[in-house]
Amino acid sequence: MARFLDQRYQMFKSQNMEESFFDVTFDIEGKLIHAHKFMLASVSEVLKRMVSDTWNTGETIKIETYSFNDFYEFLTFVYSGNCSIIDENIFSMVDLSEFYQVKSLQHKCDQFLSQKEHTSENILVFLQTLSHYSLPILKALWKYQKMSF
Structure with a gap:
């Protein structure tokens, strides 16, 4: 199972459109991040609605509330179950976890704050x-x- 998760994460990390069959793209600060709808929909009802055919017509989804680095870390968590939470991004990661209703990331943020x-x-x-x-x-x-x- 861990190998499968690592392969999925490596696919995301590569951002190779030709080999990874991404089907959704986010535009954050003019930079693009490609992802898979099934991955997003599997961890969050909010993301599921966001990438559904009724809301997303195949165009790039613009994210204006978060920085590129914070949103990338969030998607890293979606793919791998891990991300870098540090003092500089903890408030953004809490907000991302709450907004997108990703309970496992909320728990990770809570653990980080509990250790401070x-x-x-x-x-x-x-x-x-x-x-x-x-x-x-x-x-x-x-x-x-x-x-x-």
């Missing part, structure tokens, strides 16, 4: 930035904030 050291300096930034999301770590942060102040 929470201080009085950074906790308000986390709470303000993440307040409209449903990550379990937020309950713990609210509790910490109430006990500390």
Whole structure:
């Protein structure tokens, strides 16, 4: 199974239109990312609707809300179950996971945030930035904030 996942990811990573039979293209910041509808539809109802024939007429889907790098990491997760979550992209990855309703990525983001050291300096930034999301770590942060102040 792991070999199959790796092959799928390598196909995505190559972005080779001739060999990979991509059937959907995203335009982010003028750069193109090719993908497979079946992969997207299998992990997210939102993506399934987005790439369905009724919504997508075969034209490139423009993504304006996210950076190229963040959307690429998101699709990397869709294909491989892994992606690079770092301090610089955590808020975007949380937003992507919530917007596209990818629960396994939400869990990965929650794990990342749970491992961060929470201080009085950074906790308000986390709470303000993440307040409209449903990550379990937020309950713990609210509790910490109430006990500390």
